[in-house]
Amino acid sequence: MPIEVLMPALSPTMTEGKLAKWVKQEGDQVSAGDVLAEIETDKATMEVEAVDEGVLGKILVAEGTEGVPVNDVIALLLEEGEEASSLEGADERQAASVEGETEAAEDEGSSQKAEQARSTLAAPEGPKEAIPEPEPEWDGPTKKQTVREALRDAMAEELRRDERVFVMGEEVAEYEGAYKVTQGLLKEFGPKRIIDTPITEHGFTGLAAGASMYGLRPIVEFMTFNFSMQAMDQIINSSAKTLYMSGGQIENPIVFRGPNGAAARVAAQHSQCFASWFAHIPGLKVVSPWSAADAKGLLKSAIRDPNPVIFLENEILYGQSFEVPDTEDWLVPIGKAKVVRPGSDVTIVAFSIMVGKALEAAEKLAEEGIDAEVIDLRSLRPLDTATIVESVKKTNRVVSAEEGWSVAGIGSEIAAIMMEQAFDWLDAPVRRVTGADVPLPYAANLEKLALPQPDDIVEAARDVCYR
Amino acid sequence: MATKSGQERSRKRSDSSDPEAAKTSAPKRASSKQSKSSTRSKSPTARQGDLAKGVDKELLLKLYEEMLLIRRFEEKAGQMYGMGLIGGFCHLYIGQEAVVVGLQSCITDDDAVVTSYRDHGHMLATGMEANGVMAELTGRKGGYSKGKGGSMHMFSRKRKFFGGHGIVGAQVPIGTGIAFAMKYNEEPGICLTYLGDGAVNQGQVYESFNMASLWKLPVVYVIENNKYGMGTSIERSAAHSTELYNRGQAYGIPGVQVDGMDVLAVREAGLEAVDYVKGGKGPYIMEMLTYRYRGHSMSDPAKYRTREEVQKMRTEHDPIDRLRETLLEQKRAKEEELKEIDRRVKEIVGDAAEFAQNSPEPDPSELYTDVYVEAQAAE
Numbered sequence: 001m002p003i004e005v006l007m008p009a010l011s012p013t014m015t016e017g018k019l020a021k022w023v024k025q026e027g028d029q030v031s032a033g034d035v036l037a038e039i040e041t042d043k044a045t046m047e048v049e050a051v052d053e054g055v056l057g058k059i060l061v062a063e064g065t066e067g068v069p070v071n072d073v074i075a076l077l078l079e080e081g082e083e084a085s086s087l088e089g090a091d092e093r094q095a096a097s098v099e100g101e102t103e104a105a106e107d108e109g110s111s112q113k114a115e116q117a118r119s120t121l122a123a124p125e126g127p128k129e130a131i132p133e134p135e136p137e138w139d140g141p142t143k144k145q146t147v148r149e150a151l152r153d154a155m156a157e158e159l160r161r162d163e164r165v166f167v168m169g170e171e172v173a174e175y176e177g178a179y180k181v182t183q184g185l186l187k188e189f190g191p192k193r194i195i196d197t198p199i200t201e202h203g204f205t206g207l208a209a210g211a212s213m214y215g216l217r218p219i220v221e222f223m224t225f226n227f228s229m230q231a232m233d234q235i236i237n238s239s240a241k242t243l244y245m246s247g248g249q250i251e252n253p254i255v256f257r258g259p260n261g262a263a264a265r266v267a268a269q270h271s272q273c274f275a276s277w278f279a280h281i282p283g284l285k286v287v288s289p290w291s292a293a294d295a296k297g298l299l300k301s302a303i304r305d306p307n308p309v310i311f312l313e314n315e316i317l318y319g320q321s322f323e324v325p326d327t328e329d330w331l332v333p334i335g336k337a338k339v340v341r342p343g344s345d346v347t348i349v350a351f352s353i354m355v356g357k358a359l360e361a362a363e364k365l366a367e368e369g370i371d372a373e374v375i376d377l378r379s380l381r382p383l384d385t386a387t388i389v390e391s392v393k394k395t396n397r398v399v400s401a402e403e404g405w406s407v408a409g410i411g412s413e414i415a416a417i418m419m420e421q422a423f424d425w426l427d428a429p430v431r432r433v434t435g436a437d438v439p440l441p442y443a444a445n446l447e448k449l450a451l452p453q454p455d456d457i458v459e460a461a462r463d464v465c466y467r
Numbered sequence: 468m469a470t471k472s473g474q475e476r477s478r479k480r481s482d483s484s485d486p487e488a489a490k491t492s493a494p495k496r497a498s499s500k501q502s503k504s505s506t507r508s509k510s511p512t513a514r515q516g517d518l519a520k521g522v523d524k525e526l527l528l529k530l531y532e533e534m535l536l537i538r539r540f541e542e543k544a545g546q547m548y549g550m551g552l553i554g555g556f557c558h559l560y561i562g563q564e565a566v567v568v569g570l571q572s573c574i575t576d577d578d579a580v581v582t583s584y585r586d587h588g589h590m591l592a593t594g595m596e597a598n599g600v601m602a603e604l605t606g607r608k609g610g611y612s613k614g615k616g617g618s619m620h621m622f623s624r625k626r627k628f629f630g631g632h633g634i635v636g637a638q639v640p641i642g643t644g645i646a647f648a649m650k651y652n653e654e655p656g657i658c659l660t661y662l663g664d665g666a667v668n669q670g671q672v673y674e675s676f677n678m679a680s681l682w683k684l685p686v687v688y689v690i691e692n693n694k695y696g697m698g699t700s701i702e703r704s705a706a707h708s709t710e711l712y713n714r715g716q717a718y719g720i721p722g723v724q725v726d727g728m729d730v731l732a733v734r735e736a737g738l739e740a741v742d743y744v745k746g747g748k749g750p751y752i753m754e755m756l757t758y759r760y761r762g763h764s765m766s767d768p769a770k771y772r773t774r775e776e777v778q779k780m781r782t783e784h785d786p787i788d789r790l791r792e793t794l795l796e797q798k799r800a801k802e803e804e805l806k807e808i809d810r811r812v813k814e815i816v817g818d819a820a821e822f823a824q825n826s827p828e829p830d831p832s833e834l835y836t837d838v839y840v841e842a843q844a845a846e
Contacts, residue, residue: 206640
């Protein structure tokens with residue numbers, strides 16, 4: 001049987017084209033890779049190369065023919081030792097084959113459509129977010145620690161536990177951290193595992209992603225998350241997506257951590273909150289704790305997690321003290337929110353530094369007779385929607401509080417989830433308290449106006465309570 | 468004229484400023500000068516002929532077969548793309564086969580490979596199976612990424628092939644990181660990190676060069692200079708000079724420029740590079756002068772170069788034809804042996820095409836798998 005040469009497509013959208021020129025003629029010897037013909041569309045010209053070896057037996061579509069459908073037989077190739085007589089009846093066969101082909105194509109087309117329709121119908125539901133069990137109540141001894149110390153201890157404990165864990169970033173070793181979070185680590189673990197990098201975020205983030213693909217467990221410190229924008233491609237395209245793109249072969253156990261959001265008077269380029277940017281990305285986990293106990297337990301969980309975890313800290317919280325369980329086994333699960341103040345009248349949802357402000361607001365509201373429940377989200381992806389929904393069933397009112405901008409923010413996500421999952425329990429529209437929709441100003445008075453304050457939360461809570 | 472060629476010769480090799488490295492590589496530099504001057508008068512085929520004399524027959528035939536497999540595989544992929552069986556992007560490696568095949572012959576199972584999106588050849592060279600690669604191109608369950616990655620995203624932990632990356636230059640820090648991990652683990656391996664002449668103007672490439680040299684990481688950066696970054700010629704993208712082997716000079720990374728259309732020249736230079744890097748001296752840069760016969764991707768009208776230019780490369784410098792000629796001229800292989808290889812390769816590719824069309828599409832339930840690793844499973 002002669003080999004059929006088919007009209008190729010230049011792109012998946014091309015359906016027909018012009019057979020511009022035959023480079024080989026009937027009777028010509030053809031080797032694989034030889035150009036047989038040229039075809040044209042309105043976009044481009046392409047050469048049709050032979051894939052098989054033989055003699056060009058018969059040309060079925062003359063050069064200059066327009067509108068040749070993709071996959072039509074345009075020529076027949078005789079294999080080594082094949083007689084020209086096998087070409088007899090080729091024209092008829094071609095006609096038949098074209099017809100058959102078309103039918104087959106139609107069949108295929110319709111069956112493909114049907115298949116598509118089926119697969120649309122049969123599209124699997126997204127996986128039910130497995131809500132982890134909350135950490136057990138700690139009734140053992142505690143010690144008072146700053147968030148900074150808790151983070152340092154978390155890293156030190158995990159560095160001791162697993163040789164594959166290392167810390168890399170700018171000024172993490174000899175300087176002991178721009179914000180002293182890595183204090184003492186170089187002394188205990190040495191320069192092999194506590195690594196000062198050049199100022200090269202894009203480079204060291206990609207390097208860490210590669211090291212993690214090979215099996216190490218890097219902790220990458222960004223001096224502030226503002227600098228992670230330099231490295232965004234490596235975080236998203238390399239770390240977050242590789243497991244999926246590799247069909248599950250290549251894991252990316254890695255933690256990206258550092259202070260996020262506004263500090264104090266450092267202006268627009270050093271004050272952005274990246275919570276919603278990262279929370280948008282499937283493949284990443286995003287954590288943003290408030291208390292020192294959660295900071296420690298969540299960072300340890302993040303380092304042990306086999307996935308890339310974005311760990312958003314807050315510079316102002318570094319110096320704040322909390323009681324922390326006095327043990328090396330303190331783990332807080334990623335994906336579980338925490339009710340930090342129970343209440344019955346309104347649910348205030350917050351994370352990171354805004355939890356403290358929400359608690360302040362709740363005290364003020366209590367004076368007015370409004371009993372607010374405050375939820376510390378702790379994790380932003382996966383988001384513990386069940387805890388929020390349960391709370392709303394009780395309070396029927398939600399205020400979300402975040403330092404970041406309102407547009408497409410975490411609060412927008414909370415509002416959408418409330419619409420979808422708690423609509424029947426809502427007695428008022430969800431209110432978002434957010435940073436002002438401007439680059440953060442430097443001037444003290446303007447900065448204060450731009451950042452959400454406890455009074456803003458109080459006002460929003462009053463609103464949803466119609467008070 | 469003599470001065471010019473002398474200058475040129477010394478320019479073709481940029482040495483590390485590390486005094487120790489300079490000491491050890493000094494004789495090699497000299498010998499390379501020798502080989503360059505001795506080849507100046509000879510045709511590329513004649514030079515390959517000299518090199519072939521030092522290589523045993525089995526290896527020569529293996530190199531031939533591996534290059535041919537890539538060539539035939541890519542031609543088949545191009546054909547299947549034309550039939551609508553492969554979608555999206557499909558960047559063919561036709562013309563560049565000598566680079567990956569030559570270099571792969573210099574490394575061992577300890578060593579890793581990472582590249583960007585023109586990657587089918589690299590996969591086949593590392594020993595990944597044609598079936599799995601082709602089935603990934605058709606987006607089927609039997610593909611290396613279960614059909615979820617496509618042409619640009621395949622991986623094989625077993626073959627230490629780490630992709631398959633779609634963002635120009637992004638694979639360079641990743642390869643550097645793999646080398647970092649090997650050094651951290653005190654393993655003997657190195658990472659071959661491939662990039663194109665288009666990638667060399669990305670900032671992260673130099674960020675990687677800096678760290679790799681600073682920390683003496685075991686990485687060979689292989690710049691496949693096929694003269695065009697998509698449709699932009701190297702002349703229109705590189706300032707000052709179109710030579711790329713010396714792009715690591717500021718970081719003290721030695722570099723060498725190699726005829727990437729000659730698999731034996733690639734192997735010779737590759738052995739030297741691998742030896743240097745395995746000796747703990749840090750990174751090394753190889754610039755492979757090569758050429759892709761096909762467009763950047765399937766829908767490339769190729770208006771940026773003349774047909775004559777492509778034709779000249781194909782007829783005068785084809786790496787497969789050249790090795791075939793050498794084998795026959797030196798009577799290292801009989802016509803019949805080469806035909807047998809042709810048949811074998813054709814069968815592998817034919818089987819792969821069939822497998823890729825018959826393998827089912829991924830189950831719809833695969834949509835939501837492999838987004839996260841279950842924490843418990845990994846603990």
